[in-house]
Amino acid sequence: MRTIILLFLWFGVLTGSGALAQQLYSVSGIVKDNKGETLPGANVLLSGYQKGAVADNHGKYTITQLKPGNYDILVQMIGFLPANVNVIINDKSVVIDIAMKEHVNQLKEVVIRSDPYRQQRLEIFKANFIGTSPNAAKSKIINPNVIRFDYDKDTRILNASADEFIIVENKALGYRIKYLLKYFEKNDKLNLVMYYGYPSFEDLATSKSKQRQYKRTRDEAYLGSPQHFFSTLFENTSKPSGFIINKMQGKPNPKKLPDSILSEKIKLFSQIAVRGASITANSKDSLAHYNRIKREPDSIDVLNRAEILTDTLVKREVSNLKWISFTGKLYVIYTAEKEPAAYSKQSGYKVNRPMDLASSQVSIIHQLKTPIAFYQNGLVFDPSSLLFEGYWGYEKVADMVPMDYFTSASQ
Numbered sequence: 001m002r003t004i005i006l007l008f009l010w011f012g013v014l015t016g017s018g019a020l021a022q023q024l025y026s027v028s029g030i031v032k033d034n035k036g037e038t039l040p041g042a043n044v045l046l047s048g049y050q051k052g053a054v055a056d057n058h059g060k061y062t063i064t065q066l067k068p069g070n071y072d073i074l075v076q077m078i079g080f081l082p083a084n085v086n087v088i089i090n091d092k093s094v095v096i097d098i099a100m101k102e103h104v105n106q107l108k109e110v111v112i113r114s115d116p117y118r119q120q121r122l123e124i125f126k127a128n129f130i131g132t133s134p135n136a137a138k139s140k141i142i143n144p145n146v147i148r149f150d151y152d153k154d155t156r157i158l159n160a161s162a163d164e165f166i167i168v169e170n171k172a173l174g175y176r177i178k179y180l181l182k183y184f185e186k187n188d189k190l191n192l193v194m195y196y197g198y199p200s201f202e203d204l205a206t207s208k209s210k211q212r213q214y215k216r217t218r219d220e221a222y223l224g225s226p227q228h229f230f231s232t233l234f235e236n237t238s239k240p241s242g243f244i245i246n247k248m249q250g251k252p253n254p255k256k257l258p259d260s261i262l263s264e265k266i267k268l269f270s271q272i273a274v275r276g277a278s279i280t281a282n283s284k285d286s287l288a289h290y291n292r293i294k295r296e297p298d299s300i301d302v303l304n305r306a307e308i309l310t311d312t313l314v315k316r317e318v319s320n321l322k323w324i325s326f327t328g329k330l331y332v333i334y335t336a337e338k339e340p341a342a343y344s345k346q347s348g349y350k351v352n353r354p355m356d357l358a359s360s361q362v363s364i365i366h367q368l369k370t371p372i373a374f375y376q377n378g379l380v381f382d383p384s385s386l387l388f389e390g391y392w393g394y395e396k397v398a399d400m401v402p403m404d405y406f407t408s409a410s411q
Contacts (some may be wrong), residue, residue: 016333025093028062031055032077032099039100045178045200047072048379048403052200068320069375074180074198079103082165082180084198093360103163121149122222127158128186128193131396132166134342135221138172139398157189170398174204174214179397191348193393196383199271201402219239221399224334224361227281231378234322238309242336245308248301248364303331303354315371321381323371330365333357334391343394351390363392377403 031042038059043154046063053061063073068089073085073096075255080100087094115121122144130399141147146164151157165178177199184195206214222228224242232238238245308330317323338359353362365372366387373381380386 004100023091024065024067026062026066027065027071027073027087027089027090027094027096029095029097030059031061031077032059032097033080034099034101034309034396039080041077042100043076044098045074045076047074047180047198047200050201050203050402050404071197073098074178074200075100076165076178081163082182085372090232099269115149117151119147121151121158122147123162123184124158125149125184128161129184129195129397131394131398132342132346133395133399134340135172135217136396136398139168139170142167158186158188168203168397171192171204172398173218173401174206174211175401176202176204177397177400186396199397199400212358218401218405220337222405223402224391225378225395225399225401226335226380226388227378227401227403227405229332229334229378230374230380231306231376233310233314233324234374234376234378236314238310239307242334243332244335245313246306246331246332246333247304247308247326249304251302252298287390300383301329305354317371317373321373322374323370326367327365332363332365332392334361334363339391346394348393349390361391364389379403 031039031044033039038055039058040055040057042055042059042061043052044055044061044063051063051065053063055061066089068091070086070088075085075098077100079102081099081103083098085096085098087096126136126141126145126384130139130141143164143166146162146166148161150159150161152159160181161184162181165180166176168175168179170177179200180198181195182197186193203214221323227241229238231244232241246271270368313324313326314322315324339361343361351362353360366388366389367385369382369385372385373380
């Protein structure tokens with residue numbers, strides 16, 4: 001089976017780093033409806049974090065203790081469509097009012113047409129949104145009824161959308177995730193999954209012993225993740241943290257004959273069959289052989305085991321932002337953990353590797369835009385600038401932790 005490639009887009013908080021005594025700021029404002037009336041009790045969340053506020057009796061909210069950066073604010077209120085606004089904090093606090101639109105479908109009777117394929121499509125969505133990891137097995141979408149599906153038979157593309165937050169209860173990591181889905185597409189022709197949105201996290205209520213167990217599984221989820229990788233790149237600690245970076249470069253496929261020769265061979269053995277001549281087993285095999293060669297890719301990826309050093313890969317753009325740009329693909333090996341047995345069974349995600357890396361977690365980064373900029377907490381500035389393949393393509397929403405979790409995991 002062809003390796004599945006996953007484009008995982010997480011639009012959330014983009015935070016700066018700065019000095020230890022960096023000034024902290026706040027975001028505040030008033031939540032209103034589209035008529036200008038205030039909305040007391042609105043739930044205001046910070047995308048990617050376990051941080052938020054509830055609008056008071058006058059509709060006012062305040063989120064404090066924020067570093068300079070680029071943030072997405074999410075707002076939830078019964079009877080209204082979820083809202084999200086982007087704010088940038090430089091050297092002062094920000095005041096921004098948020099207007100919410102009435103959710104008409106919640107205020108009138110909705111007739112849901114029967115979809116005989118809905119359950120099947122929902123299972124496909126779960127596998128490609130929550131994932132198929134052990135953590136995903138302990139995760140559940142609480143409100144699947146808010147998800148709509150559209151499938152195009154000609155393009156073989158499944159799209160999913162939702163007007164409300166998708167609620168995911170993750171009993172493996174101990175999180176309740178509210179995910180504002182902005183885009184989901186599964187392309188069966190390309191074997192490609194793309195999705196992005198705004199997640200917010202809150203802890204599940206539990207005992208202290210269970211919290212300690214959650215801490216262990218959260219550490220496991222964070223360590224070796226893209227978030228962890230880019231954070232160590234920023235700090236120039238990727239190798240001590242267990243990451244080895246190699247590169248894959250494309251070269252002409254030595255098995256692929258020129259198209260002119262292939263066309264002649266296929267034409268020859270096809271004509272034998274058309275004339276009704278005696279066809280030997282060899283001639284049948286030859287036709288199949290050359291057809292197989294024709295389907296071979298024009299180029300193949302070759303792994304260069306020479307280690308790429310962080311100081312040659314990473315460049316500083318500004319004080320709180322760094323970036324990488326490269327040719328080919330980055331081949332990232334995480335040596336501090338072995339790949340779990342559950343992943344080894346997911347042959348659609350597993351990428352080729354040398355024998356000495358048979359049990360290592362291997363991921364491939366494709367650069368779609370240049371450069372790939374990222375912050376100290378490991379968040380990529382523009383998630384659509386890269387594509388994950390391999391282990392990082394396998395890990396999905398059920399394996400996410402908040403963007404500030406790296407502080408806890410590194411203690």
